[in-house]
Every structure is written in C-alpha cells, then in structure tokens.
Amino acid sequence: MSRKLAVVFLTMLILVGAMGLKTVVTAHGDGSLVMANGSSPVPITPYKNGSSPVPITPYKVNGSSPVPITPY
C-alpha cells in the first residue's frame, strides 16, 4: 500500500513540477506552442506579418474564426 501511495505522490509531484515549468517558460511567451515531433514546417498562422508582438493566446490555429477570450 505504501508503495502505491508513493507512486501517487510522485505522480502528483511530477505533474505539479511540469505545470510549474510550463508556467515559467510560457509566462513571457508569444502564445506559440512548443512542437516536439519531427522536422516538418509549422503551419503558417495569421499572426506572422511584421515584427510586432503576437497576441497572447495559445489558440491561434483555427482559421479565421474569432479567437476566444482566454485567461492567458
């Protein structure tokens, strides 16, 4: 039983650590995603004109529909 509890504890610890790391890394990000699979080119999004900062939202891949208001 204690081993199972240790697994649950470690799992929660890793989850909290990962989400904390994500918050730290993406806090000052432009809302783009970290892609980790393969070398294919990332799809072109509508936010690629000029060098102005991109609006802060991770959901920018859905065509021309209005971007939902997110807590980011």
Place this chain on the structure above:
Amino acid sequence: MPGPFTYFIWFVGILCEAAVLVCALKKGAFRRYLLLNLYMAGLMIVELGRYRILSQYGQSSAQYAYFYYYSDALLTICLYFALSSLYSHVFSEMKAERYVKMGTLLLLAGTAAFSGAVVLQSSAKLLTHFVLELSQNLYFVGVVLTYVLWAAILKLKETRTRLIQLVLSLGIYFSLLAANYAIRNLYPQLGAVVAPLAQIFGTFLPVAWAYAFWRLPEEARLAPARLAVIPR
C-alpha cells in the same frame, strides 16, 4: 510554400527516422525497444502524411494546421509511452514494472484532467483546444520525467551504454527545443534565425537513436569510475 532549405531538412529528418527503424531491425533491438520504435514509425508516417497534405492544400491551409496539431498530440502521447518504457528498462531489476505502469497511466490521466479543466474555461472549439493543451502539457511532463529518469540513472549507477544514450539524447532533445522556444520569446528579432533551428533540432532525436542502435551493442557497458583510494 516552404523554401528548399525547409524541404531539405524535412527530408533529412524523414530519412533519419527511417534509419532508426532500419538500425533497430538490423541490430535486433526492435522488440526490445518496441515503444521507441513504434513512436519513430508513427513519426515517419505522420511526416509523410504532412508532406502529402502540405503539397495538396498549402502550408497556410486549415487542413494542414489541423492535421499538424492533431497528429502532434498523438505523437506526444506516443513519445510519453516510449519514455515510460525507458523507465521500465531502468527499473527492470527492481521488479517495479507494475508501479511504472500505474504511475504512467495516473500521470496521463492527471495531465488530461488538468488540460480539460483549463480548456473548459473557454467555450468554443473544445476538442481542438483540449488537443493543443494536452500536447503542450505532456511535452512539459516529458521534460520533467526525462530529468527525473536521468537522476535515477545516476543514482542507480546504471551502466548500460545504449540505454544511457537513449535517455540522454531525449533529454538533450527536449532541452534544445525548450531553449529554442525561450530564445525565440526573449529575442523576437532573432525569429528568422531561431525558427529554422527548431526544425533542425527535430532531426536530432532520430540521429541520436539511430547512432545508439547502430553503434552501441546491447551488451556495451560504461566503465565504472575508479574507486577512490582513501589513505589510512
């Protein structure tokens, strides 16, 4: 459409992914590292599918965007299971396979629940948002899991060279992508230089794994550090 350099790197990546499978098959490591090889096979198939869709609809099409991000989420889940199989290899002597499986499923469920809870705050396109959020969260879980596994390897004084190479290359791969992402956000003016680097980094993992399967035999062991001589 992407430029010739992008296509070149892309095809080099696909060739390297194929090389991993060929090397694993030739060296008899396909079944031993089954999940790693299945991930690499899936990655290669997805890359070919992406090429087909990109050449048919274009890089700025919704079809390519949906296929790219949905397939990326599936691949991230595969990579997560591949990473958990490395845990099983490292802890095989401790007979902890049952606990590794339990932890893997629990962590995946926890990440999915967390992603779902975040996505429920927005109203539209729930499934797409969930896929993106889950993919992103699993990536960071993978980063932490890789470092934890590396710490366990150091603690357990693991000597299997091929296993160490596989884990280390995964850690470097995740770190390169995270560093690239951080630099891109810290210095947006370097975007033209940094963005293609992410694509080049995408070829690192297949190259490192192909090397591990081709050059490092399963029996290879790292020489343990010399014993410290303590004067009496």
